[in-house]
Amino acid sequence: MAVEIFYDDDADLSIIQGRKVAVIGYGSQGHAHSLSLRDSGVDVRIGLPEGSKSRAKAEEQGLRVLTPAEASAEADLIMILAPDTKQRFIYEQDIAPNLKDGDAIFFGHGFNIRYDLIKPPANVDVAMVAPKGPGHLVRRQFVDGKGVPALIAVEQDASGNAQALALSYAAAIGGARAGVIKTTFKEETETDLFGEQAVLCGGASALVQTGFEVLTEAGYAPEIAYFEVLHELKLIVDLMYEGGIARQRYSISDTAEYGDLTRGPRVISPAVKEEMKKILGEIQDGTFAREWVAEDEAGRPNFTKLEEQGNQHPIEATGKKLRDLMSWVDRPITETA
Numbered sequence: 001m002a003v004e005i006f007y008d009d010d011a012d013l014s015i016i017q018g019r020k021v022a023v024i025g026y027g028s029q030g031h032a033h034s035l036s037l038r039d040s041g042v043d044v045r046i047g048l049p050e051g052s053k054s055r056a057k058a059e060e061q062g063l064r065v066l067t068p069a070e071a072s073a074e075a076d077l078i079m080i081l082a083p084d085t086k087q088r089f090i091y092e093q094d095i096a097p098n099l100k101d102g103d104a105i106f107f108g109h110g111f112n113i114r115y116d117l118i119k120p121p122a123n124v125d126v127a128m129v130a131p132k133g134p135g136h137l138v139r140r141q142f143v144d145g146k147g148v149p150a151l152i153a154v155e156q157d158a159s160g161n162a163q164a165l166a167l168s169y170a171a172a173i174g175g176a177r178a179g180v181i182k183t184t185f186k187e188e189t190e191t192d193l194f195g196e197q198a199v200l201c202g203g204a205s206a207l208v209q210t211g212f213e214v215l216t217e218a219g220y221a222p223e224i225a226y227f228e229v230l231h232e233l234k235l236i237v238d239l240m241y242e243g244g245i246a247r248q249r250y251s252i253s254d255t256a257e258y259g260d261l262t263r264g265p266r267v268i269s270p271a272v273k274e275e276m277k278k279i280l281g282e283i284q285d286g287t288f289a290r291e292w293v294a295e296d297e298a299g300r301p302n303f304t305k306l307e308e309q310g311n312q313h314p315i316e317a318t319g320k321k322l323r324d325l326m327s328w329v330d331r332p333i334t335e336t337a
């Protein structure tokens with residue numbers, strides 16, 4: 001079935017400009033949405049707990065910061081951009097008691113609705129605006145006059161106008177400059193989890209670390225290994241981003257292309273594809289969601305251990321040393337663009 005893609009000309013910005021928006025959370029996505037909404041003429045306030053370390057960053061940008069409950073009470077559209085594992089508690093404690101007829105609850109990812117962790121009442125719109133990119137780049141691209149594509153979905157259309165509202169919101173953060181695709185909470189959640197686990201984050205990180213290990217264990221210099229499997233990856237992916245895999249193959253040497261065509265399928269072998277299918281199955285049947293919720297409730301022992309192991313991988317020290325010599329590469333991450 002053909003997807004529906006919307007652009008700026010399809011969106012009515014005045015719809016979101018007529019709402020009072022509360023953005024709950026001021027992290028990667030929260031800062032990007034709230035700053036770009038504000039720059040698009042939207043009345044926005046931020047909801048953060050009293051002790052939150054994000055408060056100062058939002059206030060430095062001139063944003064009004066309230067508690068999540070106060071922001072929810074004041075607003076008629078509440079966008080939840082706190083961590084997925086915390087959203088159900090914020091919803092129960094701060095948002096649900098403050099919902100009024102005609103309000104809208106928005107999500108940046110469908111996890112809590114798809115896995116029934118949040119069950120909104122029937123009298124509010126429930127929709128999603130999910131940018132297909134990291135929040136800091138969502139903001140950077142908006143400021144540069146570009147945009148990160150976004151998905152919109154409507155779970156519950158109490159007002160009869162939820163899709164136009166979601167599209168208007170997506171346009172206000174720059175999504176409709178690049179393309180906004182209509183989907184469902186189910187499709188967004190399952191494809192997003194699969195993408196980040198198997199390809200974008202899990203797959204790519206493991207591929208880079210393993211390539212670095214193979215070269216350095218064979219006695220090659222770590223600096224050469226770093227440039228070969230990490231730094232150059234961006235340059236190769238830039239060509240894919242601009243013109244697809246075909247353009248990447250056009251630009252590389254015939255020798256590289258022959259290696260790509262014949263060796264690539266040996267690295268990403270049929271066994272890897274089978275494992276990817278298993279990972280997708282665990283997302284679809286809720287196994288991953290249950291595991292992640294339980295891990296978070298237990299204080300994230302495995303998450304913390306694995307994150308630390310990743311930070312200690314030798315590629316990190318090699319990379320830091322080399323990036324320190326390339327002033328244009330290590331662009332600091334801020335929530336203040």
Ligand SMILES: NC(=O)C1=CN([C@@H]2O[C@H](COP(=O)(O)OP(=O)(O)OC[C@H]3O[C@@H](n4cnc5c(N)ncnc54)[C@H](OP(=O)(O)O)[C@@H]3O)[C@@H](O)[C@H]2O)C=CC1
Pocket residue numbers: 024025026027028029030047048049051052053054055068080081082083084086090108109130131132133134135136
């Ligand atoms: N990261 C990304 O680029 C993407 C994220 N998403 C989705 O966006 C949502 C937000 O993720 P992300 O931006 O990564 O989150 P971050 O971890 O970057 O930021 C979370 C924010 O929520 C705040 N917060 C924590 N607890 C509470 C609370 N009880 N009440 C209110 N605010 C709280 C944090 O404040 P503090 O400083 O106090 O910790 C922080 O400002 C998730 O649903 C995620 O799946 C979707 C697409 C991409």
Ligand SMILES: CC[C@](O)(C(C)=O)C(=O)O
Pocket residue numbers: 131132133134135192195196200201
């Ligand atoms: C790829 C990771 C992501 O899904 C994203 C930036 O889109 C996330 O959850 O952060």
Ligand SMILES: [Mg+2]
Pocket residue numbers: 131132133192196
């Ligand atoms: Mg994503």
Ligand SMILES: [Mg+2]
Pocket residue numbers: 109192193196
């Ligand atoms: Mg994600």
